[in-house]
Amino acid sequence: METIERDVVIVGAGTAGLNAARDLRAAGLSVAVLEARDRVGGRTWTKTIDGAMLEIGGQWISPDQTALKELVAELGLEMFSRYRDGKSVYVAPDGTRSVYDGDMFPVSARTGAEMQRMIGILDGLAEEIGASEPWAHPRARELDTISLREWMSQTSDDQEACANIGHFLAGGMLTKPSHAFSVLQAVLMAASAGSFSNLVDEDLLLDKRVVGGMQNVSLAIAAQLGEDVVLDSPVRALNRTDGGVTAVADHVTVNARYAVMAVPPNLYSRVSFNPPLPRLQHQMHQHQSLGLVIKVHAVYETPFWREEGLSGTCFSPNLLVQEIYDNTNHGDTRGTLVAFVPDEKADAAFELGAGERRRVVLADFATSLGAKALEPVVYYESDWGSEEWTRGAYAASYDLGGLHRYGAHQLTPVGPIYWASSDLAAEGYQHVDGAVRIGRATAAKIVARDADLRGVLGGNENSPALARAQS
Numbered sequence: 419m420e421t422i423e424r425d426v427v428i429v430g431a432g433t434a435g436l437n438a439a440r441d442l443r444a445a446g447l448s449v450a451v452l453e454a455r456d457r458v459g460g461r462t463w464t465k466t467i468d469g470a471m472l473e474i475g476g477q478w479i480s481p482d483q484t485a486l487k488e489l490v491a492e493l494g495l496e497m498f499s500r501y502r503d504g505k506s507v508y509v510a511p512d513g514t515r516s517v518y519d520g521d522m523f524p525v526s527a528r529t530g531a532e533m534q535r536m537i538g539i540l541d542g543l544a545e546e547i548g549a550s551e552p553w554a555h556p557r558a559r560e561l562d563t564i565s566l567r568e569w570m571s572q573t574s575d576d577q578e579a580c581a582n583i584g585h586f587l588a589g590g591m592l593t594k595p596s597h598a599f600s601v602l603q604a605v606l607m608a609a610s611a612g613s614f615s616n617l618v619d620e621d622l623l624l625d626k627r628v629v630g631g632m633q634n635v636s637l638a639i640a641a642q643l644g645e646d647v648v649l650d651s652p653v654r655a656l657n658r659t660d661g662g663v664t665a666v667a668d669h670v671t672v673n674a675r676y677a678v679m680a681v682p683p684n685l686y687s688r689v690s691f692n693p694p695l696p697r698l699q700h701q702m703h704q705h706q707s708l709g710l711v712i713k714v715h716a717v718y719e720t721p722f723w724r725e726e727g728l729s730g731t732c733f734s735p736n737l738l739v740q741e742i743y744d745n746t747n748h749g750d751t752r753g754t755l756v757a758f759v760p761d762e763k764a765d766a767a768f769e770l771g772a773g774e775r776r777r778v779v780l781a782d783f784a785t786s787l788g789a790k791a792l793e794p795v796v797y798y799e800s801d802w803g804s805e806e807w808t809r810g811a812y813a814a815s816y817d818l819g820g821l822h823r824y825g826a827h828q829l830t831p832v833g834p835i836y837w838a839s840s841d842l843a844a845e846g847y848q849h850v851d852g853a854v855r856i857g858r859a860t861a862a863k864i865v866a867r868d869a870d871l872r873g874v875l876g877g878n879e880n881s882p883a884l885a886r887a888q889s
């Protein structure tokens with residue numbers, strides 16, 4: 419087995435890990451990025467299925483995601499806008515299908531007013547509490563010990579309004595049932611996107627895509643890092659040593675002064691830490707888990723819905739398929755729809771055989787967009803729950819009560835070991851933008867700590883005192 423020496427070893431070549439590595443190297447530190455899979459990009463992945471280019475994971479960029487947008491431009495990549503001309507479709511809980519313009523679902527005046535009232539309350543909480551330290555707010559415990567479902571039922575007696583608000587936050591974002599996470603967690607999600615109003619505005623949230631796919635961001639950074647990115651190398655152990663840390667992967671061992679765990683928190687326990695992590699980390703990591711959503715891709719000879727004056731955007735909170743969007747690739751003559759089957763609905767869908775699941779899913783497409791939707795030329799389901807090195811989608815959140823109990827400690831380094839993934843970000847939480855931000859912020863922390871240590875120790879980076887200070 420090869421053993422290499424680096425300043426920093428980074429575990430995981432997703433967006434966060436690669437951005438950390440890029441900045442660390444730019445600051446003059448040597449890096450090695452160890453990646454378990456045979457590809458970079460983590461939860462961003464572009465794959466060609468039966469001749470169709472599909473974005474299997476993260477893809478959309480909203481206007482406020484400036485860290486990602488600036489990076490895309492810096493890397494020389496281009497973006498394009500999601501097709502959104504025409505009317506949207508809403509399938510009400512009673513099965514009534516309506517076609518509508520604008521942001522607000524075509525619900526009764528009372529339900530509409532209740533939705534606006536709840537959006538107003540959530541906007542107020544997001545503004546007051548913010549995304550950086552939600553656990554520090556005086557109402558943190560109160561809001562973290564009540565589930566979103568319970569809070570909604572205490573806030574409004576309009577069940578359709580509650581189902582629609584829950585749809586955005588639970589199925590649409592955290593991809594867990596609304597009884598499984600707290601209002602504080604929902605507020606963090608809203609605040610990390612600027613406001614709750616931003617989350618319910620799909621024109622904003624799902625604004626742009628990267629030409630060729632979001633994975634190109636990681637591929638471009640990996641090309642800059644060259645041989646410092648090592649694929650097919652799951653890290654099995656992180657051993658703290660006098661000199662810092664040793665990462666033991668399947669085919670390579672890296673002796674480094676610092677480590678960045680750039681993997682989602684649900685996977686920390688796949689690595690053996692020696693000595694073991696402190697009690698707080700052991701406990702905290704057991705309260706963070708990934709949600710579950712099936713991203714369904716259906717490609718058609720033409721984007722037939724456009725000819726009927728429809729944008730392809732469909733909402734149906736009570737169907738298995740909750741959301742559908744036009745996901746046609748840049749310059750493609752074929753039309754692609756993408757849809758989402760979240761949390762308990764995904765459980766139910768996976769109970770079915772593949773053929774029956776496809777039939778049921780496409781029947782929901784047809785309810786919204788007509789019989790032509792039943793016959794795609796390519797059909798594919800992204801199943802991140804089965805991916806060993808992810809185990810869910812989109813990202814991680816705390817269980818009820820976990821955010822105020824542990825959040826303040828989630829980024830605290832353990833000796834030379836740092837934590838960075840979109841799941842721990844403030845702005846851009848759970849999004850690619852958050853992965854960029856936290857990767858870069860983590861690199862900055864390591865560079866600053868290293869500069870401090872070098873300054874204190876007169877630049878003797880091999881000194882035992884430096885090693886002691888680090889551990």
Ligand SMILES: Cc1cc2nc3c(=O)[nH]c(=O)nc-3n(C[C@H](O)[C@H](O)[C@H](O)COP(=O)(O)OP(=O)(O)OC[C@H]3O[C@@H](n4cnc5c(N)ncnc54)[C@H](O)[C@@H]3O)c2cc1C
Nearest residue numbers: 430432433434454460461476477478653839840848849850
């Ligand atoms: C279906 C889906 C749709 C999404 N849609 C959007 C969207 O439209 N817009 C958006 O902004 N975000 C979206 N997201 C979320 C976004 O993709 C993620 O938040 C982001 O990509 C996470 O980046 P990361 O670097 O933090 O983690 P990851 O991408 O998960 O990277 C972690 C890396 O670590 C590797 N790894 C794990 N364990 C080990 C180990 N022991 N040793 C070595 N390597 C290891 C993994 O293989 C992986 O490559 C979506 C996610 C999914 C799954």
